[in-house]
Amino acid sequence: MDAPLTDRQRTAHGLAARAVSVCAGTRELVRELSIGFAAGEMLAILGRNGSGKTLTLHTLAGLRAPAGGEVQLDGQPLAQLKRRAVAQRLGLLPQDFEDAFVTTAIESVLIGRHPHLALWQWETAEDERLALDALAAVDMRACAARRTDTLSGGEQRRVAVAALLAQQPGIFLLDEPTNHLDPHHQLVVLGLFRELARAGRTVITTLHDPTLAARFADRVLLLFGDGRWSSGPIASTLTAEALSELYLAPMIELNQDGRRVFVSA
Numbered sequence: 001m002d003a004p005l006t007d008r009q010r011t012a013h014g015l016a017a018r019a020v021s022v023c024a025g026t027r028e029l030v031r032e033l034s035i036g037f038a039a040g041e042m043l044a045i046l047g048r049n050g051s052g053k054t055l056t057l058h059t060l061a062g063l064r065a066p067a068g069g070e071v072q073l074d075g076q077p078l079a080q081l082k083r084r085a086v087a088q089r090l091g092l093l094p095q096d097f098e099d100a101f102v103t104t105a106i107e108s109v110l111i112g113r114h115p116h117l118a119l120w121q122w123e124t125a126e127d128e129r130l131a132l133d134a135l136a137a138v139d140m141r142a143c144a145a146r147r148t149d150t151l152s153g154g155e156q157r158r159v160a161v162a163a164l165l166a167q168q169p170g171i172f173l174l175d176e177p178t179n180h181l182d183p184h185h186q187l188v189v190l191g192l193f194r195e196l197a198r199a200g201r202t203v204i205t206t207l208h209d210p211t212l213a214a215r216f217a218d219r220v221l222l223l224f225g226d227g228r229w230s231s232g233p234i235a236s237t238l239t240a241e242a243l244s245e246l247y248l249a250p251m252i253e254l255n256q257d258g259r260r261v262f263v264s265a
Contacts, residue, residue, distance in 0.1 A: 014039055014202055015060060015090065015171050019069035021227075022052050022059055030056055031227035032069060039170070042194055042203040044213035044220050044234075048247055051225030053206040054095055054175055060204065061092045061173050073171075087115035091169035093160060095176045095206075105151065105159045106144040109134055112166035127166075134162035137192055139185070153180040161189055172196065174205035178212065190216045210243055210251075210262040222246050238262075 015037045022030035029052030037043060047053050058064050060071055062078045071078040073089060091112075109131040110123050117123065123131075135141045138158040148156060157180045164172065172193060178186040190205075194216045197203045207213050213220055213234065220238050221231040224246060230237065243251040243262055250265035 013074050015204075016072045017060065017066075017069065018072060020056075020059060020066045020071060021068035022055050023067040024050075024052065024055060028067070028227045029225055030223060030229055033229055034069075035221065035231055037171070037202050037204055039202050040197060040200050041218040042197040042205070042216060043231075044217035045204065045206045045223060046208075046210060046213060046220060046238075046243075046246060047223035048225055051223045053223055056223065057092070057173050057175050057204070057206055061090060062086055063092070084115055087167070087169070089169055090171045090173065091164045091167045093164050093172070093174045093177055095179060102147055102149045104144065105135065105140060105146050105148060105162075106131055108148055108159050109163045109166050112163035112168075115167060130168070131162070131166045134165035135159070137165060138162050138189065154182060154185060157181055158185065158189070161192075165192070169201075171202040172204065174203065176206055176208065178207070178209070186212070210238060211260070214238055214260040214262065 017033045017035050019032040019034050020030070021028060021032055033056070045053050045056065055064065059066050062071065065079065073081060073086065078086065106128070110127060112134070113123055113127040113130065117127075132141060132144060135144055138161050140155065140158050140162060143151065143155065148159065151159065161177065174193065177189055177193070181189060190212060193203045193205065197218070217234055219231060220234055221229060222237070222242060223229050230242070240251045240253040240262065251262055252265045254261040254263065
């Protein structure tokens with residue numbers, strides 16, 4: 001078995017947080033987070049409501065400045081890079097997304113191709129093929145021509161996932177990707193990103209369900225909401241004891257068909 005990657009190896013190319021602190025008003029949610037995110041792995045971020053999961057993800061995406069420290073992309077300060085260059089390397093799936101204008105599903109997905117187009121350039125036949133392939137990956141190919149205001153919440157979520165897939169970044173930042181999805185499509189979507197990680201992409205996702213984290217992720221980042229954080233491999237870091245402290249509620253671990261399942265005690 002290969003030796004685990006060190007943070008230095010993880011951050012030679014890719015995304016990294018260097019002593020990053022995240023605050024909400026006067027509250028320090030995350031204190032001096034130092035972590036690298038490797039190509040070929042999927043990392044899950046877990047924490048209670050209000051613990052800073054979304055704010056941390058937005059900080060990693062460069063949408064908000066850290067209260068301290070620095071986010072780096074390929075060894076360079078993220079804040080100094082042009083947003084177009086960032087969008088070609090890094091893609092964000094927001095927790096909730098509402099289109100300002102009614103479009104069709106295929107038109108929404110084609111927005112994901114914009115970082116790869118020159119100014120005023122129209123989408124090509126290849127862009128349309130990639131968009132249709134992305135819709136097919138989330139079981140929405142048959143809905144390509146439907147107006148977005150006729151889609152259910154789960155269908156709209158899958159279109160948003162398809163737009164991110166069409167963007168084809170090397171690094172995916174996902175904020176609660178299973179929002180509004182039924183159990184089948186939760187597994188479909190997380191399985192897609194698991195396969196992308198196996199193919200060499202980096203996947204960082206916030207989740208509420210530790211069982212899904214145990215099933216799909218390689219590593220976990222626990223945010224306690226008071227500045228403290230811990231990270232490590234799923235097998236050793238995601239435990240009932242750690243989750244009980246994280247969620248301020250007793251948790252137990254069960255084993256079902258070789259899978260780890262976490263439930264409230």
